[in-house]
Amino acid sequence: xxxxxxxxxxxxxxxxxxxxxxxxxxxxxxxxxxxxxxxxxxxxxxxxxxxxxxxxxxxxxxxxxxxxxxxxxxxxxxxxxxxxxxxxxxxxxxxxxxxxxxxxxxxxxxxxxxxxxxxxxxxxxxxxxxxxxxxxxxxxxxxxxxxxxxxxxxxxxxxxxxxxxxxxxxxxxxxxxxxxxxxxxxxxxxxxxxxxxxxxxxxxxxxxxxxxxxxxxxxxxxxxxxxxxxxxxxxxxxxxxxxxxxxxxxxxxx
Amino acid sequence: xxxxxxxxxxxxxxxxxxxxxxxxxxxxxxxxxxxxxxxxxxxxxxxxxxxxxxxxxxxxxxxxxxxxxxxxxxxxxxxxxxxxxxxxxxxxxxxxxxxxxxxxxxxxxxxxxxxxxxxxxxxxxxxxxxxxxxxxxxxxxxxxxxxxxxxxxxxxxxxxxxxxxxxxxxxxxxxxxxxxxxxxxxxxxxxxxxxxxxxxxxxxxxxxxxxxxxxxxxxxxxxxxxxxxx
Numbered sequence: 001x002x003x004x005x006x007x008x009x010x011x012x013x014x015x016x017x018x019x020x021x022x023x024x025x026x027x028x029x030x031x032x033x034x035x036x037x038x039x040x041x042x043x044x045x046x047x048x049x050x051x052x053x054x055x056x057x058x059x060x061x062x063x064x065x066x067x068x069x070x071x072x073x074x075x076x077x078x079x080x081x082x083x084x085x086x087x088x089x090x091x092x093x094x095x096x097x098x099x100x101x102x103x104x105x106x107x108x109x110x111x112x113x114x115x116x117x118x119x120x121x122x123x124x125x126x127x128x129x130x131x132x133x134x135x136x137x138x139x140x141x142x143x144x145x146x147x148x149x150x151x152x153x154x155x156x157x158x159x160x161x162x163x164x165x166x167x168x169x170x171x172x173x174x175x176x177x178x179x180x181x182x183x184x185x186x187x188x189x190x191x192x193x194x195x196x197x198x199x200x201x202x203x204x205x206x207x208x209x210x211x212x213x214x215x216x217x218x219x220x221x222x223x224x225x226x227x228x229x230x231x232x233x234x235x236x237x238x239x240x241x242x243x244x245x246x247x248x249x250x251x252x253x254x
Numbered sequence: 255x256x257x258x259x260x261x262x263x264x265x266x267x268x269x270x271x272x273x274x275x276x277x278x279x280x281x282x283x284x285x286x287x288x289x290x291x292x293x294x295x296x297x298x299x300x301x302x303x304x305x306x307x308x309x310x311x312x313x314x315x316x317x318x319x320x321x322x323x324x325x326x327x328x329x330x331x332x333x334x335x336x337x338x339x340x341x342x343x344x345x346x347x348x349x350x351x352x353x354x355x356x357x358x359x360x361x362x363x364x365x366x367x368x369x370x371x372x373x374x375x376x377x378x379x380x381x382x383x384x385x386x387x388x389x390x391x392x393x394x395x396x397x398x399x400x401x402x403x404x405x406x407x408x409x410x411x412x413x414x415x416x417x418x419x420x421x422x423x424x425x426x427x428x429x430x431x432x433x434x435x436x437x438x439x440x441x442x443x444x445x446x447x448x449x450x451x452x453x454x455x456x457x458x459x460x461x462x463x464x465x466x467x468x469x470x471x472x473x474x475x476x477x478x479x480x481x482x483x484x
Contacts (some may be wrong), residue, residue, distance in 0.1 A: 156384065
């Protein structure tokens, strides 16, 4: 079976600063990949490279076997099949929640207004935001905005959703509601690539974790591997720091 | 008594003859300036280097020439180009609109450029990530927000243009000031009365509009979390 995503030897530099130095991995259907590592390790750049928001200098990305770098490929069409959830939500500020979610299906997938609204309502229901569909983003809390952001992605019915530190901009008490939605999605078999420091989430649903530092993949493995038997000093050191920050319980609980 | 009766009638004449022309000049100049200005701003922000160069050159030229000179150029130098309109009045009127509109476009372009650039870059990223083309993203996401953001600045441009229409009296387009001055030549004693009332007319069409539109838009923007003191 063809992998949903194949990331092959990605290199990216900003001027002289090498951000990504030969990253490769595959994502199979139904897999949840968690990417973690210190800030500045290139995680967010990597996600933006995958859907070509930031084209790489070298390397290739395949979505279900189709290259996103191919000059003949319709990049817009391929992007509709890759959901993206941003750290800062990036909801369209002038649109109500429902329109934020329906604009993609209507404008890009060419659904009729009714079909798009139906899809949007279903997506909002999934993230428990149906009651807020007629609010503008500025009227919603961070956690609510992020859930609308997730709904905006799932309404497009993508093959894979990329999450770029989806809870990092949230107040602590709002993180839970977003993680719960992500857990539900993962358990339904949604293919996900998640950049996050939420080790509880990683432990609960990730099929593989990727530890990145300074633009390279330092170590890959199951959550069990990382929490019991991490090999590299850098990964061990980083996990210890997360423990200090979030407390032992965070990494222990499932 | 006789004189004040005369002043009142004269003011009515000035109003009925001059005000529609002044308002038509304002409206059409702002409208054309709006369309050209948006185009220039989009060229300047998203266009390839050549278009950016053209747009920025246009802005520099039209912001650097006095409006009165532009009026002379269009209404005297290039008047022949406007004679197809049928009459001398129409030709002068059209030439005035060209001068006012093309100058306003340069200023409006600056307003829209600033507004487009103050839209959070994350909005464009989100639009692209949904698979929107750059055209769709600009039209449905960036411009709607940029236009809202530009309204407070735009009311300022309205206030400038409506008062600058008075300059077209210099090339003989009969608007408020032209009629006012014409009557003043005939009745010099009424000059102060005429010019005071004319000023009040401009004021009434400027201040309440800018205040109302500016304030209602600022609060609307605030409720959307767009600028306006978040």
